[in-house]
Amino acid sequence: MRELKVVNLNLVEYGKSLKLQKIYEEKTLNGKTDFLLLLEHYPVITIGKSGNSLNILFNKEVLKKRGVSVYQTDRGGDVTYHGPGQLIGYPILNLRYYKKDVKWYVKSLEEILIKTLNEYSINAEMIPKLIGVWVEEKKIASIGIRIRKWVTYHGFALNVNNDLTPFSYIIPCGIKDINITSMKEILNKKVNMKKLKEIIVRNLKIHFNIKT
Numbered sequence: 001m002r003e004l005k006v007v008n009l010n011l012v013e014y015g016k017s018l019k020l021q022k023i024y025e026e027k028t029l030n031g032k033t034d035f036l037l038l039l040e041h042y043p044v045i046t047i048g049k050s051g052n053s054l055n056i057l058f059n060k061e062v063l064k065k066r067g068v069s070v071y072q073t074d075r076g077g078d079v080t081y082h083g084p085g086q087l088i089g090y091p092i093l094n095l096r097y098y099k100k101d102v103k104w105y106v107k108s109l110e111e112i113l114i115k116t117l118n119e120y121s122i123n124a125e126m127i128p129k130l131i132g133v134w135v136e137e138k139k140i141a142s143i144g145i146r147i148r149k150w151v152t153y154h155g156f157a158l159n160v161n162n163d164l165t166p167f168s169y170i171i172p173c174g175i176k177d178i179n180i181t182s183m184k185e186i187l188n189k190k191v192n193m194k195k196l197k198e199i200i201v202r203n204l205k206i207h208f209n210i211k212t
Contacts, residue, residue, distance in 0.1 A: 002034050002097050004210045006201055009039035011084060014046065014071050021153045024092045029151050036204065037090040037155075038197050041082035043068040045170055048077035048144050055079040055171040068166060075154035077131065077144035078174035085162030085184075087196060090155040091204065098208055100150055106131060106143055109156050112203045113141050116158075119199055122186055132173070133158075138181035142173065160184065160191050 007024070017039065024035040045056055045068055056063075056079055060070055068081075082088060095105060110126050113133045117124040117140070124133050124140060133141035141158045159182035167180045183191045204210070 001209065001211050002094070003032060004034050004036060004201075004205060004208075006197075007035055007037045008197065009037065011042055012039045014041055014044040014069065014082070017041065017088075017090070018073070021090055021092065025148065025151050025153050028092045028094050029149060034094060034210070035092040036201065037088075037092070038200070039088050039090075040084050040086060041088055043081075043083040043166060044071055045069070045079060045081050045166075046071045046073050046075070046144075047079050048073065048075050049146075050076065051078040052174060053079075055174050056169065057171070058169050063169065066166075066169075068169065073154070075144035075146050077142070078172075079170045080142050080144065080157065080172060081166045081170055082157055083162050083166055085160055085182075087158045087160050087193065087200075088155070089158070089200065091152055093152045093208070095147065095150040095152060102145075102147060105147075105152060106145060108207055109143050109145075110141075112200065112207050113156060113158060115203050115207075116196070116199050117183070120183060120187065120191070122183065130173075130175075135181055135186060138179040139172065140181050140183070140186075158183075160193060160196060 114124045143156045145154045161184045172178050
């Protein structure tokens with residue numbers, strides 16, 4: 001059975017998070033411990049490996065004035081936004097010890113987030129043929145992953161207390177007329193991020209049968 005080390009960070013610049021993931025990826029590949037990085041990002045728009053830059057509705061100069069940077073990255077998926085108040089989870093897991101199945105892994109992340117949201121009495125669900133987690137057809141969480149030598153990196157972004165305005169700067173996930181929501185918007189109150197992290201860690205350990 002694998003061990004899991006949770007790495008709790010605060011606000012992290014996106015480029016730095018990529019470097020951190022590479023470090024932990026090597027540790028996971030060559031060791032007995034998997035990792036879960038939990039953090040928030042400074043405002044950033046990221047473009048996935050199969051993404052289309054035309055889904056960004058403003059040029060970089062305008063976005064820079066609004067404090068938003070842009071990164072081309074190697075995760076799956078299209079265009080998305082990250083910012084303060086949004087919980088980012090980067091599980092660095094060696095799937096050789098779980099199940100070497102990409103679709104199963106993505107669904108696992110969706111199920112963990114749904115279970116977590118249910119604990120807040122939020123009725124979250126999957127939508128067939130779409131990746132992510134939804135509440136009444138509004139997207140509350142995005143998932144974009146990359147796997148190398150069966151070690152996962154990148155992960156999920158759950159809208160918790162973040163400002164949703166910057167999602168209007170893009171066509172999220174390349175889907176027109178998509179509506180975005182957050183836990184704060186649904187619950188009409190700010191969510192305790194520390195408690196939320198604890199619940200996600202617990203649910204992830206249970207789902208992947210990782211010892212505590």
